[in-house]
Amino acid sequence: MTATDTHRAIEAVFRIEQAKLIAGLTRMVRDIGVAEELAQDALVAALEQWPGSGIPANPGAWLMTAAKHKAIDRFRRDKLRERKHEQFGYELEIEQEAGQPDLDAALDDEVGDDLLRLVFISCHPVLSPEAQTALTLRLLGGLTSEEIARAFLLPEPTIQQRIVRAKRLLSEKRVPFEVPRGAELEARLSSVLAVIYLIFNEGYAATAGEDWMRPQLCQEALRLGRILAELARAEPEVHGLVALMEIQASRFGARTGPSGEPVLLLDQDRARWDRLLIRRGLAALDRADALNAASGRAAGPYVLQAAIAACHARAGSAEETDWARIAGLYAKLGEVAPSPVVELNRAVALAMLLGPEAGLNLVDALAGEPALRTYHLLPSVRGDLLRRLGRFAEACAEFERAAALTRNERERKLLLDRAAACLAKSEEPKKPT
Amino acid sequence: MRFISMVKSNEGRSGPPPKSLMDAMDQLVKDAAKAGCVMVEAGGLLPTSNGARIRLSNGNVTVTDGPFAEAKEVVGGYAIFDVPSKADMIEWTTRFMDLHKHHMAGWEGEAEIRQLAEMGAEPCGQAASRAAERGDRVSA
Numbered sequence: 001m002t003a004t005d006t007h008r009a010i011e012a013v014f015r016i017e018q019a020k021l022i023a024g025l026t027r028m029v030r031d032i033g034v035a036e037e038l039a040q041d042a043l044v045a046a047l048e049q050w051p052g053s054g055i056p057a058n059p060g061a062w063l064m065t066a067a068k069h070k071a072i073d074r075f076r077r078d079k080l081r082e083r084k085h086e087q088f089g090y091e092l093e094i095e096q097e098a099g100q101p102d103l104d105a106a107l108d109d110e111v112g113d114d115l116l117r118l119v120f121i122s123c124h125p126v127l128s129p130e131a132q133t134a135l136t137l138r139l140l141g142g143l144t145s146e147e148i149a150r151a152f153l154l155p156e157p158t159i160q161q162r163i164v165r166a167k168r169l170l171s172e173k174r175v176p177f178e179v180p181r182g183a184e185l186e187a188r189l190s191s192v193l194a195v196i197y198l199i200f201n202e203g204y205a206a207t208a209g210e211d212w213m214r215p216q217l218c219q220e221a222l223r224l225g226r227i228l229a230e231l232a233r234a235e236p237e238v239h240g241l242v243a244l245m246e247i248q249a250s251r252f253g254a255r256t257g258p259s260g261e262p263v264l265l266l267d268q269d270r271a272r273w274d275r276l277l278i279r280r281g282l283a284a285l286d287r288a289d290a291l292n293a294a295s296g297r298a299a300g301p302y303v304l305q306a307a308i309a310a311c312h313a314r315a316g317s318a319e320e321t322d323w324a325r326i327a328g329l330y331a332k333l334g335e336v337a338p339s340p341v342v343e344l345n346r347a348v349a350l351a352m353l354l355g356p357e358a359g360l361n362l363v364d365a366l367a368g369e370p371a372l373r374t375y376h377l378l379p380s381v382r383g384d385l386l387r388r389l390g391r392f393a394e395a396c397a398e399f400e401r402a403a404a405l406t407r408n409e410r411e412r413k414l415l416l417d418r419a420a421a422c423l424a425k426s427e428e429p430k431k432p433t
Numbered sequence: 434m435r436f437i438s439m440v441k442s443n444e445g446r447s448g449p450p451p452k453s454l455m456d457a458m459d460q461l462v463k464d465a466a467k468a469g470c471v472m473v474e475a476g477g478l479l480p481t482s483n484g485a486r487i488r489l490s491n492g493n494v495t496v497t498d499g500p501f502a503e504a505k506e507v508v509g510g511y512a513i514f515d516v517p518s519k520a521d522m523i524e525w526t527t528r529f530m531d532l533h534k535h536h537m538a539g540w541e542g543e544a545e546i547r548q549l550a551e552m553g554a555e556p557c558g559q560a561a562s563r564a565a566e567r568g569d570r571v572s573a
Binding site: 015020115223 | 435466467470473517518520521523525531551
């Protein structure tokens with residue numbers, strides 16, 4: 001192996017082991033910031049030693065042992081200063097563990113539990129959604145601040161600050177490192193799922209910037225979702241979210257045209273959808289449905305959204321789409337997670353089923369919604385319905401309004417193109433009927 | 434990105450994998466999933482005596498039934514993984530081969546990993562070098 005290969009191999013090992021390492025260390029030192037520093041120290045040790053010694057047979061155990069020794073060094077150093085009484089306990093625990101033979105294989109479930117605790121603490125409600133997102137990508141996704149900053153089009157110091165503050169806040173508030181139980185679990189889990197889906201959506205329909213999509217963020221979210229599904233197998237909504245992301249990700253190849261322009265769902269070449277991801281998505285949805293059926297629970301918002309995505313995935317062509325089922329699923333979604341955006345989507349499905357006239361009435365009923373006032377999809381949907389009704393001048397005005405509201409350059413271009421096409425139609429002499 | 438790993442070994446030299454190896458492989462797949470590396474599909478191949486080769490050469494198609502005596506090593510199994518990078522795939526495949534060392538002493542073979550063409554994806558090398566040109570992180 002060349003030096004570059006070795007370096008790359010070490011990076012891969014670290015990416016694989018990092019979250020487990022930080023999770024295990026957080027359990028021992030009760031501080032996520034300290035745990036992360038210890039993990040970094042262990043990496044530095046690996047980078048020094050492995051190029052000479054080769055990568056050890058059990059690199060995860062090696063890194064953990066190295067980190068524990070660093071932890072002991074740190075506690076001994078801290079002894080010189082005044083410290084909290086409870087730290088003595090942790091120190092003893094770590095010293096004992098560091099002296100023990102490798103129990104990795106036997107402790108598989110414990111590793112899983114630690115990772116799950118890390119997911120829950122990263123998405124803890126004391127943190128803002130922005131902080132939750134940054135911390136999750138950093139600790140579980142293993143992304144650097146620079147990578148996170150680039151993905152969200154923010155300056156790196158902003159992300160660094162968010163992460164530092166988040167870690168400090170968790171420490172100050174003494175947020176326990178645990179998997180919530182009972183009634184609390186559901187609420188906490190939904191905040192974890194929200195963070196993962198937020199990451200996915202930022203990649204799927206970038207709210208701002210030059211690119212229509214940033215697939216890297218989607219990949220990262222999908223990866224986090226799959227990990228979570230492995231850790232929390234009994235939770236239907238986790239499988240629902242994974243199903244939703246797998247099916248949406250299956251459309252990546254078809255969502256952009258040759259020069260990077262967006263291609264809308266009904267115009268996509270379905271032969272370009274990734275069958276494998278669809279298959280995985282449908283299987284995850286089946287798992288979610290089976291779990292719900294077994295426990296008598298009603299489908300939650302992610303399972304319902306996945307079911308809607310599955311309707312599209314199963315339709316061989318846009319014409320074959322089961323709009324009645326989609327409209328019904330949106331109605332259910334509106335019950336469990338009421339939102340004007342859901343209502344707007346329901347209106348679109350009904351317009352496909354009943355015609356643009358009926359759709360327009362439904363959409364107009366939503367026009368007063370404050371939450372939709374600056375939402376570009378409202379005029380965009382109106383424009384589409386007006387176009388289908390042959391009211392091209394009005395359609396053009398709506399597309400222009402939508403273009404003014406979106407912050408995504410690619411989408412703006414698409415909307416302006418649609419406006420121009422409608423304008424051209426409106427200026428055509430009317431054909432005698 | 435997706436990779437297929439094709440495991441080749443000398444046919445007939447070894448019997449079926451022992452249960453301890455199968456269990457260790459299951460555990461490896463679970464560990465990989467917890468690190469975000471997902472096994473998409475996997476399968477074992479029956480002996481080449483159950484197969485055949487169909488070859489086009491000099492304008493003629495010929496069929497040769499197995500076993501393929503002249504072949505030193507033949508594909509015995511495959512697995513498809515969805516991983517963040519080629520380096521991750523190499524790491525998991527290395528661990529996979531390591532399991533054989535412990536559970537199937539004396540077994541020798543080779544795992545060839547190849548990236549699968551995907552809709553909208555590009556070979557990891559190309560994406561990486563383009564990213565490097567732009568000064569992006571190299572992860573593709």
